[in-house]
Structures are given as structure tokens and as C-alpha cells.
Amino acid sequence: MTPQQRMLSVCFLLVSVTCRTYGSGVVQPFKGLGYYVRSNCPFTLTRFTHNRVEYDITIRRGDSGLLVQVEITMNKVRTVLQNGSILVEKKSVSLPYDHTYQHIFQYGIYTRLRSSLLPLSVTWHSVPGGIDSLWVELEQELSTDMTGLCGKCNVTGQQLIRGSALTDDTCQTRDPVSVPNPVCEHFFSYTLGCLQSSRLHYFQLCHKNIYGYENSEHIGCAFFREIVLHCGKSSNVWEK
Template identity: 70%
Template sequence: MIVTLCADSVSLPYDHTYQHIFNYGIYTRLRSSLLPLSVTWRSVPGGIDAVQVELEQKLSTDTSGLCGKHTVTEDQQQLITESVIPEDACRTRDPVSKENEECRTFLSYTLDCLQAQTPRYIQLCEENIYRYEGSEYIGCAFFKEIVRLCGKERFIWHHWRSLTKCDEGQAFLPSCSNPNPTPSNQELISSCVCPEVCVKVGNGDAQRTSAPLDVSSKANHALVFWQSSMYVQVHTSFGMNFQVQMSPEIQVYVSATRNHTGLLSGLCGNNNDDTTDDFTTSSGIIENSAQSFSRSWSVGPCGVDIPSSCSNTDAEMYADDKCSVLNNPTGIFAECHGHIPTDHYHTACVQRTCNCGRSVTQCLCAALGSYAKACAALGVVVGDWRKATNCTVTCQKNLEFSYNVQTCNHTCRSLTGADPRCGPDGAPVEGCGCPEGTNLNNGQSCTPKAECPCYHHDGAAAPGPVIIDGRKW
């Protein structure tokens, strides 16, 4: 982000001897080292929709105006009356309004707080929003101030985001390089956040982490990162590794090191080099049926298994026709037939596809992809099977599809220091990534190395010269 300071444009975060300017959620904050105050504002199209000034306690006795006076403690109306600015000193507009359903609905949930003043605040809300009904900024700024006024003990404090669809997140977002940027009691403030991914690590405790494609996340016992647009890799400190396929459907591949031989149990077998007892149930009985075996290890409510028969004859004929590409002796998958039999994969493909419902193509491609991935894990390249089966993947922005996406040292962030993704070994994955000679930036697009931002500590600077402590670097 770029801001103007004394007629000069500077990039954030900006550090100077006397002031520090940085991003604060969707806001910008200036903190002064000369005066014990900070100013937070939000820039929106057309101007600024909110400004907040915070003072340290030792200055509170010297303040006046709308920031408060030490002689006025609880009577807010008295404070407003004593702090009125002359009409000729500021620009105002005529108080025009019309009935606004959003204002009235929101304020109906604040009756326990505003009580008899509710009609007055409805009028203020309608005057503020009038002619700005299509703006996502004006309404949220007003609603947030009402919530602050009511306080944490009121109903509206916990529910106003869902009622108004105004977003909220932490002021300093956890990043993979700095997962705990501020104390746990940090203020919640509007921001854009990454979707969460829940990962079980170590003693089985669920830890939530989130990260865009260009960063990695390191928890107490696990390193989590995107291998491509389709796969998330999880490497643990205790030798269990997970590869999670996120699209077109979620599938999980688990691997363990040799030092776990005979120590494992569950859906992945016991890793004792004896395939005859892999279907050992949670009660210690060896099953012949995969369904009975898998159900014995279910945790909590599990969905119904994929039916063993198709929902109707037409669906079965369609699925069998499309899945038969796996068995074609001269087809795209023929190269792998001598390494991995197709019978199990063909049966699973038919069952999965014919019972899929609306997303038939998605289920078909996921089933064919399972066989292609198993072949790739053995080093067998089956060729461009996605093009041959109409399962092509569309990449966002300027990313390109590949069957062997490389993550090590392929992001802008990796140019600043050691890339943790270079250490773990993993099976090749397909998906969208950056072509050779470019790096993935935090905007999730590929850029030449010279155009990557520079990362330092908990911030980033745009490419080109920066100003630190008043000096240009």
C-alpha cells in the first residue's frame, strides 16, 4: 500500500524516527513516538469513512472536544453539547432521509442498549445512509459505532456481523512466518482473511491454520504448505506425512516412515509388510470386506458409503463407458497397466461416477486422477491424460497447469530466506503453478523475480527504493 507523507509517496510499513505507519486490517494506523497517541483511518473510494484517535491515559486530563474531557465521565450528551463545532467551521449537508429497512432491522436488536433513544438513532442511520444505500462502507461504519456504544455485554456485540454482513477479523493477520503477531487479546477489526484448514497434529489436537499459495505454516508438530493449486502437503515431526487433494474433490494420502513398522493401526493398515492383515478392525478382527473394515474405524457421524450399485441403468452405462478408458490396452493409461492393475480403479470409478448426481464430470475426473496419481508415485508418466479424457484444469490469472508442480524456491517470499518447502520429499503433484523463470507473489499471480516485493520481519516493501528512518535504500 502507498500513502502520501509530506508530499512524498511511501510504501507501508513505513518506519521513521518519530512515526510508524502500517496496515491494520483494512485500516491504516499511524503511531507517534513523540506524542502518546495513534490515529487509525480507513480509505475507501471517494475518501475516508472512519477515523479513530486513541490517547494514552496520562494525556486524558488534558483533552477536550469529541475525544472526551476529564470533567465529563458518563453524560455523553453533555460532552457533545460542550464540544459542538460552529456551523461555519465545517461542511455539512441538509439532513435528508427516507425510510431504510436495513437501519430499522439492525436497530431493532439494540433496544436493550439504546432504549428510548432508538428512534433518534434510526433517524441518524437513515440520514447517514441516504443516497449511499449501495455503498458497503457507509452502513458498516455507522453500525460499528453503535456496537461500540452498546459494548461487549449486549446481544448486538456478538451478532451484528451476521445481521449486517460486515466482515471482521484480527487487526494483524497470522502469517506463516509470524503465526502469533500480537497478544491473544488483540482487538478484532475489519479485515480480509484466508479460509481456515483444520489439521490434526501431534497428540491429535486440532490446530487451525490458513495460508495463501505462496506461504507455508509451521505448527508445533507440522509444516503445512500448498504444493500446487490442488494439493496441500503436511509434514509432521513424528514421521507421518499427509497429502491432501483439495480439488476437484477432497482426498487424503497418508505415508509413514519405516520406523513406524508394526506401530500403526487404522484405515491405512499396520505397516508391518504383511498385506493379509491390513483389514484389521478397531476390535482386532481381520475383515475380508473393505466396507466393514472402514466402518469399524469411523469417528463420529459418517456419511453413507458410496452404493455398490448404480442408481439407474442409464447412469451405469454412461459411467462404464467413460471409465473404460482405464482398461484400454492402447489408451492413455496403457503405459501403467504393467505396474498397477486397473480392475479395482475401474470398479471404483463406475460406482463413484454413476452415483455422483449433478457433478458427474467432477467425480469421473477425480476417479481417473486417482489411478494417474498412483502411477506417478511409481514414476510412471501416463501422458496428458486430462486432455485425452476432457478433464482439463483452468488456472487462475497467469498460472500454468503442470503434472509436476515445483514448490521449492518458486515464490517471491522464498527469495528473502530459506524456503521450508525445499526440505520435505513428496510425491509429484499436478495443479497450477508458475512457469520457469517466475515466482508466485502474494497476489497469487506469477511475476519476474525483479518485480517481487521484499519481505522483512512482519512486513513487505514494494520493489524499488524504500525509506527507513528517513533514509532511502
């Protein structure tokens, strides 16, 4: 292997990949285009094994569309985000919180959990009633045994939804409804230079995300905030 090839190999291994879920059910997997899940069922967001250590993150949305429960298990240590509280091994903790395997701290307007075993972090934004956006960032090559909504290569959104749902007889997963919304139309008029060929796809996701939650400021705002972050400061969408 030449020095140039070695450098490219190292760079590839250290590439950061992020999976996001936000609004009322938008999922942006580690690779590929985002998709939408309308459900109050529990789902595996991501699950994989690294150096014989298991990582498992599950999520559940309430009728408000917001995430009402998130469970993060790293090396058998279980952290639950629920009702505005953070529970580690069933005990409420305050921030900053340091543990042998993880650190939890404020990160601007967000809260972040960072693993000390793996270059992995979970970041979320809390609002009244739940969590409107959550990111999983992994600074390593995607694991071949990875499952969950965050996905793996060559798998469609519908396949990920079916394969990631957890058993619960009291919940429902519905077909998404895409109805034109003037708020989406106005917002996306400023994204022409940013989203390019994927603009129509995310425009349709906007309609699915906001349908039925038109009166919720958190559902719509979470979606728009994520698009603005994706576009970056060079886009004029920041000025609107």
C-alpha cells in the same frame, strides 16, 4: 549382520508408504489394493502411536462426495480442514504456517502439512465445496498398533470400514453401486500397459466412484488424476 543386510534393513525402514483417499470414497491403503466407501459418516483414516506421541487423522464426506471435514491431531495439536479454511487449535491460519510440531505450506496445486516429530506428511487438493484428494505419506515402517481406513496387513477393505467408522446417528454408509460408465470405459482403454493385473479392479472402482456423481467434474477428475499419477509419465495415458 553383513554390510549388505544392514543396507537392506536401512532401506526397508526408510521406504515411503502412502495412503490416499480421493473422488467420492476411493481409499488406497498403505498396502494392498484400493477399495470404495460410500458414506457421509466420520471415519478414522489412520491412527497410531510413535515414541509415545499419538497421531490421529479423521475424515468426513458430504453429500457431494467430497471431503468436507478433515481433522489431523499430532501430539495433541488439532488441525481442522473445513469450508476452505485451516484451523489450528480453533484459530484460522494463513500459509505458510510454522508451528513447533508441524509446518503447513503450498505444494504446487496442493497444500501440505508436514510433521516435525515424525517423517509424516498430509497432502490435499482443495476444490469448490471441499477436498477431492488427500494423501498420508509415512517414511517409516508401519506401526503395529495402526488402525483406520489406511489399514494394516491381512485385513480386508470391509473389515477396515467396519472397524474405522466413528459413532454418529445422523449419517449413512451405503453399499456401493457399480454401473458401467462410458467415461470410465474410454479412460481405461489407455491404461493397458500400466495397471496390468489390477486394471479390472480399478475399472470397477471407477464405476463405483462416479455413480451418482456423473455431473460432478471434481469426483471423476480426482479419480483419473490419481490413476495417471500412479501410471507415471512413461504411460501414454498422459497424452490422452
